[in-house]
Amino acid sequence: MGIQDASGLKALLFDLDGTLVDSVPDIAAATNQLLDSEGHAPLEVDEVRRMIGHGIPKLVERALAARGRVLDAEALAPLVARMNAFYGDNLTGRTTLLPGAVEALEEGVRAGLGLAVVTNKPEGFSRTIVAHFGLEDLVPVVVGGDTCATRKPAPEMLLHAAAKLGATPATAVMVGDSGADVDSARAAGMKVIVVRGGYGGVAAEDLGADMVIDTLADLFGALERLAQTANARA
Ligand SMILES: O=C(O)COP(=O)(O)O
Numbered sequence: 182m183g184i185q186d187a188s189g190l191k192a193l194l195f196d197l198d199g200t201l202v203d204s205v206p207d208i209a210a211a212t213n214q215l216l217d218s219e220g221h222a223p224l225e226v227d228e229v230r231r232m233i234g235h236g237i238p239k240l241v242e243r244a245l246a247a248r249g250r251v252l253d254a255e256a257l258a259p260l261v262a263r264m265n266a267f268y269g270d271n272l273t274g275r276t277t278l279l280p281g282a283v284e285a286l287e288e289g290v291r292a293g294l295g296l297a298v299v300t301n302k303p304e305g306f307s308r309t310i311v312a313h314f315g316l317e318d319l320v321p322v323v324v325g326g327d328t329c330a331t332r333k334p335a336p337e338m339l340l341h342a343a344a345k346l347g348a349t350p351a352t353a354v355m356v357g358d359s360g361a362d363v364d365s366a367r368a369a370g371m372k373v374i375v376v377r378g379g380y381g382g383v384a385a386e387d388l389g390a391d392m393v394i395d396t397l398a399d400l401f402g403a404l405e406r407l408a409q410t411a412n413a414r415a
């Protein structure tokens with residue numbers, strides 16, 4: 182019996198940064214270009230890693246705050262636009278796929294599941310990255326931070342992706358790396374699995390996920406355990 186029959190699972194929603202890809206080298210480079218353009222010293226890659234997960238505007242706000250600049254929305258907007266220009270010029274130069282990512286997507290397709298990327302990164306950038314790694318046929322749905330009116334940790338993006346794949350919150354599982362992923366899944370009424378070693382600076386165990394895995398190679402084992410737990414409770 183496959184995972185789909187065992188659990189009624191129809192769709193898997195994958196976060197992008199820190200879950201499917203390690204994008205922090207390119208994001209940190211763009212962040213430091215932005216800081217330099219404002220006359221500020223660069224941040225360490227590890228510092229930037231802890232700032233990722235709530236979208237580029239939040240990252241820009243956090244990076245400038247780390248240099249003592251606290252800005253209101255109006256002052257932030259042109260800096261976010263400049264950050265998008267820097268990052269948009271180099272989305273993939275040093276970004277790599279995380280271990281097990283392609284295999285997990287392929288296994289999902291083989292199991293007959295619908296797959297989506299649900300990321301706070303802008304949709305256009307996300308589609309470029311998905312295409313760069315040749316994943317667009319595996320992942321037909323890409324929902325970015327500017328696709329809906331709200332972004333993670335609000336539930337809207339997850340509900341939108343699930344609906345596009347013909348799934349409901351009960352038949353979709355979110356797979357991510359940060360608090361935004363767990364909180365959005367909870368708000369949407371979905372189960373959530375967290376992959377260790379992602380961004381955001383909070384230990385995976387402390388995020389409140391249904392399950393924590395070391396890499397995406399462990400995803401289908403975790404999904405089977407989740408289904409068994411649900412069946413045992415039913
Ligand atoms: O914060 C971002 O811009 C994107 O992060 P996510 O892919 O982890 O949602």
Ligand SMILES: [Mg+2]
Pocket residue numbers: 196197198199200234357358359379380
């Ligand atoms: Mg992430």
